[in-house]
Amino acid sequence: MQDSTVIRFVDVHKAYSGASVLNGLSLEVRRGRTLGIMGPSGTGKSVTLRHIIGLTRADSGQVLVEDRDVAQLHRKEMRELRRRMGYVFQEGALINWLSVEENVALPLRESTSLSEEDISERVQAKLKLVHIGDTGSKMPSEISGGMKKRVGLARALITDPELILYDEPNAGLDPEIARSINRQIRELSQKLDVTAIVVEHRIDCIRAVADEVIFLDEGRALVHAGSPEEFFESDHPRLLRFFGEAETKDNP
Amino acid sequence: MSFLRQFLENTGFLFSLLFKAFTRLDVIPRRRRMIAYHMYNGGVGVLHVVILVGLFMGMIVALQTGIELSRIGQQDQIGIIVAISMAREMGPFITATILSATVGSAIAAEIGTMAVSEELAALEVMSIDRVRYLVVPRLVALAVMCPILTIICDTIGIFGGGFVASSQLHVGYQLYMDSALDALLPTSELIGIPKDVYAGLLKSFVFGVIIAGISCAQGLRATGGALGVGHATRGAVRDSIIAIIISNYFMTWAMYQA
Numbered sequence: 242m243q244d245s246t247v248i249r250f251v252d253v254h255k256a257y258s259g260a261s262v263l264n265g266l267s268l269e270v271r272r273g274r275t276l277g278i279m280g281p282s283g284t285g286k287s288v289t290l291r292h293i294i295g296l297t298r299a300d301s302g303q304v305l306v307e308d309r310d311v312a313q314l315h316r317k318e319m320r321e322l323r324r325r326m327g328y329v330f331q332e333g334a335l336i337n338w339l340s341v342e343e344n345v346a347l348p349l350r351e352s353t354s355l356s357e358e359d360i361s362e363r364v365q366a367k368l369k370l371v372h373i374g375d376t377g378s379k380m381p382s383e384i385s386g387g388m389k390k391r392v393g394l395a396r397a398l399i400t401d402p403e404l405i406l407y408d409e410p411n412a413g414l415d416p417e418i419a420r421s422i423n424r425q426i427r428e429l430s431q432k433l434d435v436t437a438i439v440v441e442h443r444i445d446c447i448r449a450v451a452d453e454v455i456f457l458d459e460g461r462a463l464v465h466a467g468s469p470e471e472f473f474e475s476d477h478p479r480l481l482r483f484f485g486e487a488e489t490k491d492n493p
Numbered sequence: 494m495s496f497l498r499q500f501l502e503n504t505g506f507l508f509s510l511l512f513k514a515f516t517r518l519d520v521i522p523r524r525r526r527m528i529a530y531h532m533y534n535g536g537v538g539v540l541h542v543v544i545l546v547g548l549f550m551g552m553i554v555a556l557q558t559g560i561e562l563s564r565i566g567q568q569d570q571i572g573i574i575v576a577i578s579m580a581r582e583m584g585p586f587i588t589a590t591i592l593s594a595t596v597g598s599a600i601a602a603e604i605g606t607m608a609v610s611e612e613l614a615a616l617e618v619m620s621i622d623r624v625r626y627l628v629v630p631r632l633v634a635l636a637v638m639c640p641i642l643t644i645i646c647d648t649i650g651i652f653g654g655g656f657v658a659s660s661q662l663h664v665g666y667q668l669y670m671d672s673a674l675d676a677l678l679p680t681s682e683l684i685g686i687p688k689d690v691y692a693g694l695l696k697s698f699v700f701g702v703i704i705a706g707i708s709c710a711q712g713l714r715a716t717g718g719a720l721g722v723g724h725a726t727r728g729a730v731r732d733s734i735i736a737i738i739i740s741n742y743f744m745t746w747a748m749y750q751a
Contacts, residue, residue: 319620330615334614335615347619351619351620352621
């Protein structure tokens with residue numbers, strides 16, 4: 242079961258207002274692995290994640306999660322599927338009138354019949370897991386960008402998902418906090434044995450968290466490497482050009 | 494053509510949203526805290542504005558009509574005119590306009606900001622129904638608070654008119670109040686409430702639903718960052734006021750003409 246395919250994109254096309262974003266994307270993610278998706282801005286990385294969780298539908302092609310076409314799922318089936326997934330948004334996407342604890346507890350309060358004691362216990366456990374156990378009573382406006390990411394991560398983990406999607410977990414963070422977030426992503430993948438997809442254009446993040454890497458360019462997978470080492474040693478001219486730009490961005 | 498298409502899209506979205514909200518009212522007990530919060534924001538938060546505007550509207554109506562009536566020696570009729578115009582039209586309309594400019598715009602901005610900062614997407618990912626979570630509490634709160642504020646606006650307006658009548662138009666305060674109450678009482682009643690009052694309150698209820706529905710719809714459809722939120726806020730106030738005026742005409746026709 243360890244190597245079974247959890248997610249499969251088959252020739253997926255997606256365009257917005259006539260502008261093509263995904264252009265025949267095909268990829269596979271195996272159970273228990275962390276796939277890093279790199280690529281320049283606007284090449285469809287986040288859109289790829291949104292297809293998996295059903296926020297966006299493909300114009301053509303198939304997005305299969307455990308061999309079920311996401312576009313064909315009924316509302317109830319989609320709800321069930323989403324309960325088994327966690328999604329970490331770029332800016333955290335915390336509900337701003339709820340405290341940190343209430344944000345993390347939200348999926349449990351809304352979708353389960355757990356008692357308040359059980360919810361509180363699980364919330365505290367998840368906050369501790371992402372090293373922010375003492376911020377529960379704070380409001381989103383009172384915490385830093387890095388903490389918001391961690392709260393978003395705790396919220397994504399609260400339902401014990403089997404699949405976690407990270408949308409640029411390092412965006413807008415200083416290198417120290419970014420390293421700490423990357424360590425946590427890696428730690429969680431190993432500790433909880435989840436399947437993950439990390440969309441990021443920072444080389445250090447992909448190097449730290451991914452088991453395998455694909456490079457998206459113009460809406461299709463240009464390079465698919467079995468390990469970060471193999472990926473970063475590639476001499477593909479497009480990759481070399483991107484690395485040159487990305488290294489400059491990472492180390493200005 | 495694109496204007497017509499946009500109008501039809503917005504109207505369709507609004508009616509679909511209102512239909513969904515009315516079929517999800519079973520969530521009210523669960524959302525009572527959130528409803529109370531929005532009732533406070535939409536009620537107590539704008540009470541001072543309603544009182545101030547209602548008071549001066551009553552005074553203006555009394556002064557404008559009183560000057561003309563005093564020329565023909567009929568100034569003792571001021572109470573009738575102020576009471577009926579406040580209860581039937583001015584109270585509901587003024588309250589609804591204030592609510593759309595204050596609470597409606599805030600709802601559109603709040604939900605619009607959630608839309609552009611991916612909070613709505615986060616709700617969807619968590620399988621949380623945005624209509625149950627965001628729309629129903631606001632809709633119920635405004636549908637309840639708009640009539641309550643209208644009663645306050647009507648009452649304050651009538652008192653304001655009385656102040657002008659007695660201090661500037663030489664109509665005795667008691668005479669003014671007696672004629673005002675007499676004007677409201679003889680018409681048909683519903684569970685002891687005079688027709689002019691319940692007709693006004695029914696309008697207010699509809700206005701509350703319109704403001705909440707349009708504001709939520711504008712917020713939910715916001716795209717494009719801060720600019721989109723501004724556009725949604727402006728659209729919420731503009732469309733609410735237009736819808737209030739048009740629906741007001743048809744409700745007046747249905748209740749008084751038909």
